[in-house]
Amino acid sequence: MDSLDAFARAKLAALDQASLRRSLSETTQLEGPWVERDGRRMLSFCCNDYLNLTTHPTVVQAALEATRRFGVGAGGSRLVTGNHPLYAALEDRLARLKGTEAACVFGSGYLANAGIIPALVGRHDLLLVDELAHACIWTGARLAGGSVLSFRHNDAAHAAQMLAGARPHHEHALILTDSVFSMDGDLAPLPALAALAEQHDAWLMTDDAHGIGVLGGGRGAVHAGDQPARVPLQMGTLSKAIGAYGGYLCASRPVIELIRTRARTFIYATGLPPGTVAAAIAALDLIAAQPDYAALPVRKARLFTSLVGLPEAVSPIVPVIIGAAPAALAASRLLAESGFLVSAIRPPTVPAGTSRLRFTFTAQHSDDAITRLAALVRAEIMVAA
Numbered sequence: 442m443d444s445l446d447a448f449a450r451a452k453l454a455a456l457d458q459a460s461l462r463r464s465l466s467e468t469t470q471l472e473g474p475w476v477e478r479d480g481r482r483m484l485s486f487c488c489n490d491y492l493n494l495t496t497h498p499t500v501v502q503a504a505l506e507a508t509r510r511f512g513v514g515a516g517g518s519r520l521v522t523g524n525h526p527l528y529a530a531l532e533d534r535l536a537r538l539k540g541t542e543a544a545c546v547f548g549s550g551y552l553a554n555a556g557i558i559p560a561l562v563g564r565h566d567l568l569l570v571d572e573l574a575h576a577c578i579w580t581g582a583r584l585a586g587g588s589v590l591s592f593r594h595n596d597a598a599h600a601a602q603m604l605a606g607a608r609p610h611h612e613h614a615l616i617l618t619d620s621v622f623s624m625d626g627d628l629a630p631l632p633a634l635a636a637l638a639e640q641h642d643a644w645l646m647t648d649d650a651h652g653i654g655v656l657g658g659g660r661g662a663v664h665a666g667d668q669p670a671r672v673p674l675q676m677g678t679l680s681k682a683i684g685a686y687g688g689y690l691c692a693s694r695p696v697i698e699l700i701r702t703r704a705r706t707f708i709y710a711t712g713l714p715p716g717t718v719a720a721a722i723a724a725l726d727l728i729a730a731q732p733d734y735a736a737l738p739v740r741k742a743r744l745f746t747s748l749v750g751l752p753e754a755v756s757p758i759v760p761v762i763i764g765a766a767p768a769a770l771a772a773s774r775l776l777a778e779s780g781f782l783v784s785a786i787r788p789p790t791v792p793a794g795t796s797r798l799r800f801t802f803t804a805q806h807s808d809d810a811i812t813r814l815a816a817l818v819r820a821e822i823m824v825a826a
């Protein structure tokens with residue numbers, strides 16, 4: 442085994458050298474956006490729990506009750522014995538929220554993309570992917586085995602050019618994009634992409650991981666405009682604003698039926714724990730009952746961008762691009778000294794030379810804390826960056 446350990450050590454040393462090694466820090470979730478790390482109470486501006494539902498008493502209670510009633514684990518794939526009665530309730534709510542005929546829940550967002558994409562397209566097909574799409578979209582696209590092309594970020598005209606050239610040589614075509622980009626916080630041009638998809642008989646699939654619960658009154662990016670964008674494949678996660686865990690696809694009934702019988706990450710993986718599904722149901726009910734609450738994270742992000750002098754936020758995610766990885770780490774440490782937890786995002790999560798601080802805003806961040814954070818960022822980080 443000597444060569445194995447030597448391999449691992451050499452790889453780690455090279456990552457250390459480039460400031461690209463990652464490490465885990467034990468973090469305890471306290472109330473709202475507060476966390477405890479290294480024995481210190483810190484205010485987190487890097488959590489995706491946008492509505493602070495992970496610790497909401499109603500959500501926690503729902504998880505506890507379902508766990509007592511149905512047990513801790515699902516005990517099997519959903520197609521065998523793992524399809525406990527809570528799943529239907531969750532899928533109904535998701536389909537209603539997104540305005541589709543049906544929905545299918547997966548073990549996680551990553552598993553959803555890794556399973557859905559290869560179930561829909563294959564060897565003879567074309568996949569057109571935004572260059573900044575999330576890592577798990579790329580995983581799914583590569584697993585599909587078709588021709589994968591990437592278009593310039595949010596550039597529908599570039600996508601149109603590529604489609605015009607490549608579409609005739611492929612049986613089916615799938616356009617893939619985040620609806621809210623996870624590391625940049627900007628929104629995909631959904632109406633333009635939808636029109637393009639229709640024009641070329643391509644299928645449009647969006648990843649709404651950071652849109653559900655916070656945009657369009659909680660319904661997500663597809664519902665954020667004057668009219669819903671025409672997106673036949675709406676994928677997303679239950680692990681961010683929904684506060685629980687799991688991934689989903691909302692689509693027509695035949696597509697959902699096909700996914701249930703063909704997506705490998707659905708067939709060969711254990712169903713979600715009942716408590717997790719119950720928590721997601723409770724969270725979706727809270728969001729449906731209070732669409733105004735769903736608007737708070739973007740409002741908080743806008744307060745920050747106006748105070749710091751950045752373009753107005755359109756989602757709860759605001760990047761401050763630093764450039765080099767060591768500088769981004771130093772900026773993160775500087776904020777930590779003042780009690781703000783903001784992690785540095787480095788390659789390969791973002792392109793080389795664009796290491797950044799990624800700020801996320803939640804409903805329960807106080808305006809006062811955001812004002813203090815903004816002053817620090819303006820004085821200490823923007824000047825250096």
Ligand SMILES: *Cc1c(COP(=O)(O)O)cnc(C)c1O
Binds near residue numbers: 650
């Ligand atoms: C977080 C994220 C995922 C993965 O979702 P999980 O449920 O955490 O596996 C997928 N897509 C995007 C855009 C994400 O930000």
